[in-house]
Amino acid sequence: MRGGPSILGIVLAGGEGKRLMPLTADRAKPAVPFGGMYRLVDFVLSNLVNGDVMRLCVLTQYKSHSLDRHITTTWRMSNLLGNYVTPVPAQQRLGPRWFLGSADAIFQSLNLIYDEQPDYVVVFGADHVYRMDPRQMVRQHIESGAGATVAGIRIPRTEASAFGVITTASDGMQVDRFLEKPTDPPGLPDNPEQVYASMGNYVFSTKVLIDALTKDADNDASVHDMGGSILPMLTEEGHVQVYDFDQNHVPGETERDHGYWRDVGTLDAYYDSHMDLISIHPVFNLYNHEWPLYTHTVQRPPAKFVAGGIASESMVAPGCIITGQVTQSVLSPGVIVEEGAVVQGSILHDNVRIGRGAVVRRAILDKNIVVPPGATVGVNPERDRELYHASANGIIALGKGQRVL
Template identity: 40%
Template sequence: MVRGWGHFKKELGESVEILPASQRSSDNWYQGTADAVFQNIDIIRNELPKYVMVLSGDHIYRMDYGTLLARHVESGAKMTVCCMPVPIEEAAGQFGVMSVDETMRINGFEEKPENPTPLPNNPDMCLASMGNYVFDTEFLFEQLKRDSEKSDSDRDFGKDIIPDIIKDQPVYAYAFDEVDQREVYWRDVGTLDSFWTANMELVQPVPALNLYDKRWPIWTYQEQLPPAKFVWEEDNRRGAAINSVVSGGCIISGATVRKSVCFSNVRVHSYSVVDESVILPDVEIMRHCRIRRAIIDRGCIIPEGMVIGHSRQDDEARGFRVTEKGVTLVTREMLGLPVGY
């Protein structure tokens, strides 16, 4: 990530720093989202920011932070919470849910309730927190310090900080969907099922998140690899990928890949069939394998003839993890391969 954003200028106050988990303020590792920020408070203070944004690490979204910051300043808020209307059944037990007044000031907050409070004008939808926040810096420091002194706190923004401060502090919601209906994209990928679903959306002819949209380039560092290659053209042995995303360094050799995402350096050997699957980097799938609705973790070597995702009973018997929605996860450890590959 640091190399991908290498165009930043430190002399202009621009930089990206990756900070490893630490034990700066106690003998414990991070106890919650608020504690993770609190234990790095000295680093934040050294940058002298007027505002601090706290962003979720397991969400994928497309957002112009400039609009969010402008709304925060205009509203006079001490804290602003990004939000999205979400179906009640999707939010139940998964997202923090807010209630707001006509000015979008938050007057109620529930952390992952089983029965979310619906929107006043739509009983099937609720206002879910995206896990992205903007704080006035000194206000953030005050709340983190106060929370760190509580013995009964989970050290979490959603569980502790937000419910506590909305009683007497101006905390506002920022409705992400109101900015530009055509540009709205947000997915929580904190579970295996949601991660699989988000990847399957990419194989659609016109995906909700368009990787080819030059207006929203994805800045990252990627190893220089040869183009994807598809080899053999025989009646029963043809390398092909249909409705799929295939990255550089991949070789589809006499195999068929359908509705799948192949990350870099994936090799799929002859007579194998891969359907509706997410294949992470450096995976090798040997001959005569059949894989469907699966997530194959980085560096796995799938033995010849293995069948994955066609029988929940067989998958679980092998020690693979099968989700509630029937997606099978396979890791190197489950295959008996060295984990530190």
């Protein structure tokens, strides 16, 4: 933060994202396209940069080429001011092995912390869709004197079994336990019907983090995970407090999208979060210019609608040509929807082409897919389940360049 304590940001971007297959068949999860123009990693980087955390290391591992390329071509900071965003691959600095977990990833990259010598280290995940001002969380961390602070989002207690849950002492701030997907966790002191789900965002005092990582590295029984190993260890030592995400406010937010956070770890969550974007009053508003979301701007002409082509309740990126009908969908750059084609409730990535008279319904089509004239995707879910990936809720998903039968 300018004029304040020195902060190093570490973004954990090494996840495989197996539950997002086939979208992660050829790329890391944080590199998955989102919202027509963005990559998932753009959300955390935009939050950190908007919050004046200007020195950022993105730890990568699996299928990282497109992620590395996106970061190096898009996220260029001012060298004059010493700011940077840099991808950091698994370097095997401590021997011939990959990262064993998120904690081991940081432990193997401690040279970044030693070189920068920050007062505090912000460790955020790379695959969530949300807006957050990290300065407010850092401020609470400093004022509380905690060794570590974890961001928690309030969720109904009945939904706790899908999340890692944080329980607190009677003061509502001191963390006393981390519970992994509990079926019957205790409620919050001020609301018995709610619990804190961990958002995977942490602030550490530097010495506390280094000591914990070093101790964890010597523990052969550890899974070497930030949420599963480091935070429980520090909790037992009384070092951890929770930051209530509901207390975070960003400029330009609305009452409707305040506190929005989605873990898009499954095809259904990925699909549902896109549907949150396209209503008249969106649940998550991409058009908040006071807290912008940054990404690579494609060099394409404006979208074009010809010969009666229409799009309603949809987002259409530059370079698209619409001759057919599009409803409740999100189209990335270069999508072509030919005459008589119908696209309903779908997410189409770059350069998808929907042929004349084809129908695509409740589907996710990755880059460079061609739907032949008259073909259908999602119209006959039972048949499509045999041919393509299908989510638990029946969303049909095709990977990069996959042939439509």
